[in-house]
Amino acid sequence: MSAAKNINITLKIWRQKNSKAKGNLETYKLNDVSTASSFLEMLDQLNEQLINDKIEPIAFDHDCREGICGMCSLYINGRAHGPDTGITTCQLHMRMFKDGDTIFVEPWRSRAFPVIKDLVVDRSAFDRIQQAGGFVSVNTSGNTIDANATPIAKDDADKAFMAAACIGCGACVATCKNGSAMLFVGAKVSQYALLPQGKVEATNRVLNMVRQMDEEGFGNCTNTGACEVECPKGISLENIARMNREYLKASVK
Amino acid sequence: MAKSALLKSSIAKKYWMALTGLFLCLFLAGHLAGNLQLIFGDALQFNKYALFMTSNPAVKLLSYVTYISILFHAVDGFMLTYQNVKARPVGYAKSNPGANSSFSSRNMAILGTLILVFIVTHMVNFWAKMHFDKNMPLQTITVEAMGQKQDLYLTTNEGYLPVQQVAKSYDEATKSGLQTYIENRTEFYNTQAKVKVGEGYKDLHKITVAFFKDAKYGLIATILYVIAMAVLAFHLLHGFQSAFQSLGLNNPNWTPKIKFFGTAFAIVVPLLFAIIPVYIHFFLK
Numbered sequence: 001m002s003a004a005k006n007i008n009i010t011l012k013i014w015r016q017k018n019s020k021a022k023g024n025l026e027t028y029k030l031n032d033v034s035t036a037s038s039f040l041e042m043l044d045q046l047n048e049q050l051i052n053d054k055i056e057p058i059a060f061d062h063d064c065r066e067g068i069c070g071m072c073s074l075y076i077n078g079r080a081h082g083p084d085t086g087i088t089t090c091q092l093h094m095r096m097f098k099d100g101d102t103i104f105v106e107p108w109r110s111r112a113f114p115v116i117k118d119l120v121v122d123r124s125a126f127d128r129i130q131q132a133g134g135f136v137s138v139n140t141s142g143n144t145i146d147a148n149a150t151p152i153a154k155d156d157a158d159k160a161f162m163a164a165a166c167i168g169c170g171a172c173v174a175t176c177k178n179g180s181a182m183l184f185v186g187a188k189v190s191q192y193a194l195l196p197q198g199k200v201e202a203t204n205r206v207l208n209m210v211r212q213m214d215e216e217g218f219g220n221c222t223n224t225g226a227c228e229v230e231c232p233k234g235i236s237l238e239n240i241a242r243m244n245r246e247y248l249k250a251s252v253k
Numbered sequence: 254m255a256k257s258a259l260l261k262s263s264i265a266k267k268y269w270m271a272l273t274g275l276f277l278c279l280f281l282a283g284h285l286a287g288n289l290q291l292i293f294g295d296a297l298q299f300n301k302y303a304l305f306m307t308s309n310p311a312v313k314l315l316s317y318v319t320y321i322s323i324l325f326h327a328v329d330g331f332m333l334t335y336q337n338v339k340a341r342p343v344g345y346a347k348s349n350p351g352a353n354s355s356f357s358s359r360n361m362a363i364l365g366t367l368i369l370v371f372i373v374t375h376m377v378n379f380w381a382k383m384h385f386d387k388n389m390p391l392q393t394i395t396v397e398a399m400g401q402k403q404d405l406y407l408t409t410n411e412g413y414l415p416v417q418q419v420a421k422s423y424d425e426a427t428k429s430g431l432q433t434y435i436e437n438r439t440e441f442y443n444t445q446a447k448v449k450v451g452e453g454y455k456d457l458h459k460i461t462v463a464f465f466k467d468a469k470y471g472l473i474a475t476i477l478y479v480i481a482m483a484v485l486a487f488h489l490l491h492g493f494q495s496a497f498q499s500l501g502l503n504n505p506n507w508t509p510k511i512k513f514f515g516t517a518f519a520i521v522v523p524l525l526f527a528i529i530p531v532y533i534h535f536f537l538k
Contacts, residue, residue: 077347078347079349079352079353104346104347106347109343109345111340111341111342112340175353177337178337178341179340179341180337180340210264211262214262214263219336219340220263221263221267222333223495225354225358226354229352229353229354230353237503238504238505240498240503241498241501241502241503243264244264244499244500244501245501247265248268251265
């Protein structure tokens, strides 16, 4: 890896006071950004500069900063989680940019993800979809059977794990030209549909989750495949196909 | 709940788009096979085929399924597009969709609308003439007998009728004293007995050739047709394989084969369609 150096950049960042306000892109200049810093560290640096200049710092979502919590978002230079694949924004590094670059930073855009402030959007629509069926009902009165006691084919277990890798960040919705949430819902449906524990409630699960998805105002999938490319966890389109199969099965039951 | 969901839900709409789309792919293959007779067959063969396609009851049933599929595919497509536009009220200032999706996949609605416009003009130019035009010509052949050229109507029972001996209507026949007249656009009737003695072929071949060889508009018609087929190719490039994904048919074994076949279908079928008017305009006769 080449040694870190410092670059000067121009940022065009979406500023919006609250959910009701009309936002706009503001331009900020930031100098001496280390290429070894992460994108979020760069935003921290910018916020320090803004505070020193007595300007309200930029609100953006972040939590674990190691790519597993699904909290960070950001549409950077026209791409969800920025110009790299298989990563979240916290894993995006400033070495992906050049000295003198202008970088656009926008919030996820979807009717179902309203902006709360600046770059922070409300992703509770995902929670409501999950609550509509993304679970298995287990009696926890003390005689719970260990999940490992049920034999599961390695192939199925692997596929279920791959689907369960979804961190619910919403990049699929943000990058989809239709604002569709089908990769997310497909992953959540699949992770249970592949396992014996999930089969019991499979019919209601897929019907309820899809109904909730439609009610939230997400768009329809047209199989562009953009979600699969931008997903930080590499969730495959096969999960959407599996959800389509599950839905058809459930609908004709 | 399940019943209404099979029409209204976002996933059900995909099923319908896929099923109607795949049926229309079958229709395209059939239509192409028919059209290729313009290159590889003669006028009579083509007109016989046209008669079969407009009279056979099984074909009629299929044609209604085709009309319904086109309408459903278009209406469903417009509804999906409307909802999809609504799903993102505020767009991005900077977007780089080329980084993660194909041109075709992002422009299915506009490509589909262009195809719909083409279908309407195409039906006005050929389908409507075949079905409703009162002045649709009947197929004739010119034979030379004893140094004299004579035009003959071909009849569906493999017979001939000299054009000069057939009146255009019963009134004309009684006035001119001709033994035969044309009734119901294609049927030959005996003037005295008023009974059907034969039936001619609507000359769709002549209409088609004249359309693309027209001195004034033939070239532009040919160019527009080729453009329409290019649009169709882009629509199919995404549409064919997308239909399988929508129906839930995606697995590591079959999907690459479906994608390969879909790409071949999307290139070969529109290309063969496009070659036909080019052949007629530049090379026929």
